[in-house]
Amino acid sequence: MVIGTGYVGLVQGACLASQGHQVTCVDIDEAKVQSLRAAKVPFFEEGLEALVGEGIASGNLQFALGAEEGFSQLTPEVIFLAVGTPTGADGSADLLIFESAVKSLIPHLAPDMVLVEKSTVPAGTGKKVKAWLGRNDIAVASNPEFLREGTAVSDFLQPDRIVIGTDDDATAETLKNVYAWSDAPILAMNRESAELAKYAANTMLAARLSLMNEIANIADLIGANISEIETAVGADPRIGSKFLRTGAGFGGSCFPKDVLALEQTGRELGYDSRLIRPIIEVNTRQAEVFVDKVRAAYGDLTGVKLAVWGLAFNAKTDDTRESPAMRIIGLLLDAGAVISVHDPAAMDEARKGLGDGVVYGKDQWEILDGAQGLLVLTEWDQFLQADFGRVMSTLEQPLVFDGKHALPAEALRGLGLKVIGIGI
Numbered sequence: 566m567v568i569g570t571g572y573v574g575l576v577q578g579a580c581l582a583s584q585g586h587q588v589t590c591v592d593i594d595e596a597k598v599q600s601l602r603a604a605k606v607p608f609f610e611e612g613l614e615a616l617v618g619e620g621i622a623s624g625n626l627q628f629a630l631g632a633e634e635g636f637s638q639l640t641p642e643v644i645f646l647a648v649g650t651p652t653g654a655d656g657s658a659d660l661l662i663f664e665s666a667v668k669s670l671i672p673h674l675a676p677d678m679v680l681v682e683k684s685t686v687p688a689g690t691g692k693k694v695k696a697w698l699g700r701n702d703i704a705v706a707s708n709p710e711f712l713r714e715g716t717a718v719s720d721f722l723q724p725d726r727i728v729i730g731t732d733d734d735a736t737a738e739t740l741k742n743v744y745a746w747s748d749a750p751i752l753a754m755n756r757e758s759a760e761l762a763k764y765a766a767n768t769m770l771a772a773r774l775s776l777m778n779e780i781a782n783i784a785d786l787i788g789a790n791i792s793e794i795e796t797a798v799g800a801d802p803r804i805g806s807k808f809l810r811t812g813a814g815f816g817g818s819c820f821p822k823d824v825l826a827l828e829q830t831g832r833e834l835g836y837d838s839r840l841i842r843p844i845i846e847v848n849t850r851q852a853e854v855f856v857d858k859v860r861a862a863y864g865d866l867t868g869v870k871l872a873v874w875g876l877a878f879n880a881k882t883d884d885t886r887e888s889p890a891m892r893i894i895g896l897l898l899d900a901g902a903v904i905s906v907h908d909p910a911a912m913d914e915a916r917k918g919l920g921d922g923v924v925y926g927k928d929q930w931e932i933l934d935g936a937q938g939l940l941v942l943t944e945w946d947q948f949l950q951a952d953f954g955r956v957m958s959t960l961e962q963p964l965v966f967d968g969k970h971a972l973p974a975e976a977l978r979g980l981g982l983k984v985i986g987i988g989i
């Protein structure tokens with residue numbers, strides 16, 4: 566059973582069903598459950614809707630409104646908790662939704678069922694879950710997810726590693742059986758280690774990006790090229806070449822939230838981290854550095870017409886949470902620019918944040934008419950591989966701002982476009 570049908574829970578449920586498990590996904594949002602029963606996923610994640618359809622058709626995947634209905638459909642061996650843990654007022658993970666999900670299960674739990682933390686929850690939460698349950702015959706384990714939005718389905722089906730956190734051998738065996746279809750290494754550890762490993766991985770990745778973005782800012786001042794530096798740094802096998810790409814900062818629902826929550830966990834334990842918060846501060850500033858580049862290109866942004874390709878924080882998702890594109894658009898609007906936008910999946914999500922403040926283009930080309938520059942802020946293939954000859958001939962001024970450092974800059978320059986980014 567999976568509690569919560571967001572990006573994490575629904576991928577977990579649909580993927581496990583595709584591997585032959587009987588799965589019921591439970592949610593308390595009636596409209597969502599209705600939609601999922603009709604094989605309609607209320608958000609976009611590549612490959613997910615097809616997998617949900619297949620799961621329903623095979624009879625392996627069911628949806629239930631609330632725990633009671635869930636337990637009437639299935640007597641689960643394992644229950645994955647995959648509800649949201651948003652940032653609370655002090656930066657910590659807010660566990661109210663998580664706690665209420667755990668408590669909704671209490672009347673239905675039977676001995677030997679395994680309750681699994683799939684949501685990202687601070688180290689030590691397992692102990693709280695035990696206390697909420699008030700009984701000892703239900704095992705509580707941690708099994709963090711390492712999926713990226715946009716590639717979540719393939720990340721799930723081809724994981725690098727599966728982390729299982731429990732001190733109890735029988736519980737570890739039950740969870741290993743859930744993943745028996747995968748040949749990924751299983752890393753068994755105690756529950757606190759598994760809980761903390763999740764935050765460690767995200768904080769490490771976010772730190773790497775902020776550090777590279779700072780180096781890009783310095784590269785700019787000295788006339789160095791960050792893409793070349795990235796290649797040189799990444800060639801060191803101790804560092805590795807992945808996840809070094811710089812730009813206008815990282816986004817998404819995980820890095821900013823998890824980095825702050827790790828800092829707060831330390832603080833609650835009496836540890837004052839000096840390194841963690843600047844990861845977020847650098848990232849927030851990076852969007853401003855990017856907007857300064859745009860401003861510098863025009864002098865004054867009042868009335869300047871700019872087209873934006875990309876609103877989601879990652880390609881192949883419609884998620885705009887903490888998206889650098891949304892932050893940048895806000896700053897440009899404040900500076901008086903006139904903005905038109907297009908994203909293949911995230912227009913509806915973006916509308917919730919941007920309202921009528923921008924023009925929404927039906928496709929990526931119509932918003933170029935009359936535009937004095939183009940900003941590429943999400944690395945969708947249709948943007949990276951666009952016909953830049955057409956971009957050149959449509960834009961009023963040949964300026965392309967690359968917020969992801971993902972465009973073939975040389976080729977664009979060959980067409981007469983000026984490519985502007987941080988450190989390129």
Ligand code: UGA
Nearest residue numbers: 710711712713714808809810811814815816817819820878
């Ligand atoms: C991240 C982690 O990568 C996953 O392992 C983890 O499971 C997930 O958080 C989570 O905790 O749920 P996600 O935020 O979905 O995944 O997406 P990423 O692909 O990691 O991208 C995050 C941000 O970093 C994006 O804005 C992306 O553009 C940016 N990024 C990524 C860079 O700026 N440079 C890079 O080289 C890579």
